[in-house]
Amino acid sequence: MHAKTLRRWLSIAAAAFAISPLVQAADYTASDEITVLQGFKPGGGSDTLAQLVQPRLSEILGVDFVNEYMPGATGAVAWTRLAKQSPNDGSVVSITNTPMLMTNYIMNDAISYTTDELTPIANVVTDPGIVVVNADSPYQTIEDLFDAARQNPGTVTIGNSGVGGDDFFTTILLEQATGLSFKKVPFQGDGPSATAAMGGKIDASFNNVGNVYGQVQSGNLRALAVFAEERLDSLPDVPTLKEKGIDVVAGSSRGYSAPAGIPDEARQQLIEAFQTLAQDPDFQAEAKKRAMNLDIVTGDDYRAMFERMESQYRQVWDEVKDDVAQ
Amino acid sequence: MDSSLVMTGLVNVLSLTNIACILGGTLLGMFVGAMPGLSATMALALLLPLTFSFDPATGLSMLASLYVGASYGGSIAAILLRTPGTPSAAATVLDGFPMSQQGKAGQALGISLFASFFGGLMSGIALLTAAPLLGTLVLEFGPVELFAIAVLGITIIGSLAQGSVVSGLLSGGLGLLVSTVGMDLTTGTPRMTFGQINLFSGIDFTVALIGLFSVPQALALIENSHRSNKVASRITDRLVPRLAIIKRLMPNILRSSGIGIIVGLIPGTGGDTASWFAYNEAKRFAKDKSRFGNGEIAGVAAPEAANNAVVGGALIPTIALGIPGSSSTAILLGALMVQGILPGPNLLTDYGDVTYTLIWAVILANVALLIVGLAFTKMSVSVTRIPDGFVACAILTLCIIGAFAINNSLFDVGLMLGFGLFGYWLSKAGVSPAPMVIGLILGPVMETSFQQSMLIGNDSFGVFLQSPIASVLLVLALLSILQATPVFRWLRQPFKRRLKHG
Numbered sequence: 062m063h064a065k066t067l068r069r070w071l072s073i074a075a076a077a078f079a080i081s082p083l084v085q086a087a088d089y090t091a092s093d094e095i096t097v098l099q100g101f102k103p104g105g106g107s108d109t110l111a112q113l114v115q116p117r118l119s120e121i122l123g124v125d126f127v128n129e130y131m132p133g134a135t136g137a138v139a140w141t142r143l144a145k146q147s148p149n150d151g152s153v154v155s156i157t158n159t160p161m162l163m164t165n166y167i168m169n170d171a172i173s174y175t176t177d178e179l180t181p182i183a184n185v186v187t188d189p190g191i192v193v194v195n196a197d198s199p200y201q202t203i204e205d206l207f208d209a210a211r212q213n214p215g216t217v218t219i220g221n222s223g224v225g226g227d228d229f230f231t232t233i234l235l236e237q238a239t240g241l242s243f244k245k246v247p248f249q250g251d252g253p254s255a256t257a258a259m260g261g262k263i264d265a266s267f268n269n270v271g272n273v274y275g276q277v278q279s280g281n282l283r284a285l286a287v288f289a290e291e292r293l294d295s296l297p298d299v300p301t302l303k304e305k306g307i308d309v310v311a312g313s314s315r316g317y318s319a320p321a322g323i324p325d326e327a328r329q330q331l332i333e334a335f336q337t338l339a340q341d342p343d344f345q346a347e348a349k350k351r352a353m354n355l356d357i358v359t360g361d362d363y364r365a366m367f368e369r370m371e372s373q374y375r376q377v378w379d380e381v382k383d384d385v386a387q
Numbered sequence: 388m389d390s391s392l393v394m395t396g397l398v399n400v401l402s403l404t405n406i407a408c409i410l411g412g413t414l415l416g417m418f419v420g421a422m423p424g425l426s427a428t429m430a431l432a433l434l435l436p437l438t439f440s441f442d443p444a445t446g447l448s449m450l451a452s453l454y455v456g457a458s459y460g461g462s463i464a465a466i467l468l469r470t471p472g473t474p475s476a477a478a479t480v481l482d483g484f485p486m487s488q489q490g491k492a493g494q495a496l497g498i499s500l501f502a503s504f505f506g507g508l509m510s511g512i513a514l515l516t517a518a519p520l521l522g523t524l525v526l527e528f529g530p531v532e533l534f535a536i537a538v539l540g541i542t543i544i545g546s547l548a549q550g551s552v553v554s555g556l557l558s559g560g561l562g563l564l565v566s567t568v569g570m571d572l573t574t575g576t577p578r579m580t581f582g583q584i585n586l587f588s589g590i591d592f593t594v595a596l597i598g599l600f601s602v603p604q605a606l607a608l609i610e611n612s613h614r615s616n617k618v619a620s621r622i623t624d625r626l627v628p629r630l631a632i633i634k635r636l637m638p639n640i641l642r643s644s645g646i647g648i649i650v651g652l653i654p655g656t657g658g659d660t661a662s663w664f665a666y667n668e669a670k671r672f673a674k675d676k677s678r679f680g681n682g683e684i685a686g687v688a689a690p691e692a693a694n695n696a697v698v699g700g701a702l703i704p705t706i707a708l709g710i711p712g713s714s715s716t717a718i719l720l721g722a723l724m725v726q727g728i729l730p731g732p733n734l735l736t737d738y739g740d741v742t743y744t745l746i747w748a749v750i751l752a753n754v755a756l757l758i759v760g761l762a763f764t765k766m767s768v769s770v771t772r773i774p775d776g777f778v779a780c781a782i783l784t785l786c787i788i789g790a791f792a793i794n795n796s797l798f799d800v801g802l803m804l805g806f807g808l809f810g811y812w813l814s815k816a817g818v819s820p821a822p823m824v825i826g827l828i829l830g831p832v833m834e835t836s837f838q839q840s841m842l843i844g845n846d847s848f849g850v851f852l853q854s855p856i857a858s859v860l861l862v863l864a865l866l867s868i869l870q871a872t873p874v875f876r877w878l879r880q881p882f883k884r885r886l887k888h889g
Contacts, residue, residue: 102714103428103429103433104428104432104721109721109724112435112439130795132794133584133585134570134584134588135587135588137584137587138584138585141584169577171580171582171583171584171587218842223572224570224572224573244843244845246842247572247839248839252654252710252717256710257530259526259710260526260527260528262531262843263843275729275730276731276732279732281708281731281732350727351724352724352729385574
């Protein structure tokens with residue numbers, strides 16, 4: 062009936078289920094309730110992260126977390142709200158997806174927030190990029206795929222999760238690094254892109270490890286390379302592009318940010334909570350179970366991550382925007 | 388199929404707690420389904436964290452039954468109030484509401500319930516027996532095939548255009564046009580958004596649907612509230628349909644269930660599409676087409692059987708391949724991941740005990756649907772005893788809450804009211820909103836898949852002829868269009884004349 066009340070009630074109930082009665086004293090000073098603005102629909106990747114992280118954070122900080130879902134414009138509706146219209150007293154945070162957070166406003170002038178209007182708290186997970194092909198694909202190695210692109214430039218079809226998403230930019234980064242050119246086919250999300258590769262409708266899909274790990278393990282998809290710094294423990298046989306002398310490291314990350322100018326004490330407490338969380342073996346085990354690749358980067362380091370991505374993707378977009386928006 | 392795993396699944400479901408959870412989940416689902424704007428997907432996502440602390444079988448039973456209940460619940464408000472509770476129930480309005488006006492609301496709801504039950508049961512059985520086989524079909528459907536499906540779907544507009552063909556096409560064309568609002572898939576360029584970021588993701592189809600159907604109805608109720616001849620408020624007809632009627636509807640229900648299963652298993656199309664396809668086919672096979680739109684029971688049974696069959700259909704690729712067939716099943720997949728199961732094709736083998744529990748839960752939820760549904764529906768019929776003025780206010784309130792709930796956005800409420808006024812004007816002008824709804828549903832599918840097909844096929848239209856599935860579907864679409872024109876009549880004329888002379 063009262064959808065919002067119902068929703069609030071449910072999320073509070075969910076939090077109540079998760080926290081044991083022994084909430085300890087280390088109380089969060091700024092507020093007794095933290096609203097989390099979610100830029101995507103309930104049930105998506107951000108929501109999954111929230112369900113994993115927030116019950117534990119609420120135990121550490123002694124506050125309730127209330128999720129508020131406001132999907133739209135690939136997260137930009139929620140992030141605009143966070144940057145422009147939310148109290149900066151530490152009572153409101155949002156789950157920030159990078160590079161989407163920056164590419165949104167780099168690509169569209171109508172999106173007006175910037176990362177300068179945010180206080181980065183902590184990155185939590187990074188799902189590295191991966192190249193997958195159909196199990197029956199003639200491409201056995203990443204070199205095979207590159208050779209095909211070299212012989213017939215612009216015809217090898219590469220699926221991505223949508224224009225502006227991480228896989229789309231990863232494809233461009235790869236093109237710039239290798240001088241090759243691919244035909245980029247956007248899908249509405251990582252899932253449809255992987256399915257199209259599985260059905261042999263496209264030559265390869267640039268995806269994220271967490272989305273395709275099960276299919277790679279079972280042999281429906283073949284992983285040719287990962288866009289990570291080093292080989293992954295979960296896929297030890299899959300080479301990185303760095304090994305091949307191509308310096309492209311990319312993925313999709315999710316973390317938490319607050320509006321700019323929140324009280325120092327609140328910022329510090331939030332950051333420490335994430336640092337405590339990073340050490341929690343139970344949390345690590347739970348994340349592993351859900352195929353989430355933890356990559357906890359807090360405070361100033363998370364800010365540096367924002368800045369690095371901002372300049373990298375701005376540069377990429379400046380070079381390609383005229384081709385994309387023909 | 389490993390029969391011991393199948394039995395383990397059944398035994399897992401058959402505990403007192405789980406049966407209670409299935410009954411509760413079904414009831415909750417029906418309620419959510421009946422409320423415009425509250426969807427199964429939303430309720431599943433919100434219930435999911437609660438089930439973490441449950442036993443896996445209990446949690447899955449509850450989630451599955453909620454999904455099943457919501458698929459039926461949408462028809463209640465569609466029939467009684469001309470307000471589809473879920474997008475999949477929009478087609479049910481066409482014949483369900485006229486039945487209600489004729490004082491046959493109970494009968495319409497009964498048929499909707501039984502059709503939903505049979506549709507759900509059939510898809511559950513398909514899920515149990517043929518999932519691995521049907522699952523592989525999914526991979527055949529890429530952008531090219533999806534485009535062909537969308538084109539075939541668009542041709543339904545022609546057969547829905549009651550009265551004036553021109554106004555039907557106009558309404559459908561408007562739907563397609565409105566569906567282009569938002570970011571272009573291949574370039575990321577915002578189109579017709581006027582710098583308003585709330586429009587970047589396009590106009591939420593449910594927002595438009597609520598406005599187009601529900602607001603005009605509320606306004607019409609207010610307009611007519613002084614009239615005394617209220618047929619719908621004197622409902623005493625029986626809820627449980629007679630055996631003879633069910634028997635007569637069976638071919639229709641079977642066909643519609645088949646459509647629901649197939650449409651459900653294709654990722655990218657769901658209950659909203661399936662119900663229109665089923666409605667259209669029911670009309671095509673009917674001897675007397677003129678009764679459609681005026682309270683024909685087959686027009687209620689078809690979309691309702693189809694949209695409940697979508698539940699099982701959408702679960703087929705989910706469990707056979709780890710690919711969710713709909714946004715709701717994506718959340719069910721999330722529920723499996725919490726149990727430490729990674730989505731992949733080994734759900735039926737390595738994790739068979741949990742997966743078969745889910746399948747049995749879906750089947751049993753349909754039985755629960757029948758039981759709980761009879762009680763719930765009986766109760767909801769009493770809505771028609773409430774004076775029109777109050778009902779109108781309640782509808783408007785629900786519309787506003789529903790439109791807000793979709794994205795927690797006031798902008799959407801304004802948009803919904805805008806569509807409402809437009810819908811009111813359309814109804815005064817005698818233009819049906821149904822073709823517009825089809826345009827809104829299929830427009831984005833068609834555009835997206837067309838752009839993807841062109842990229843894959845190197846900008847050549849030949850790509851559509853290279854795929855056998857797409858070719859067949861496109862030929863069907865062409866025939867379907869020709870059927871609505873006098874071409875066939877012209878072709879037949881020489882033969883007729885010869886017969887007359889001979």
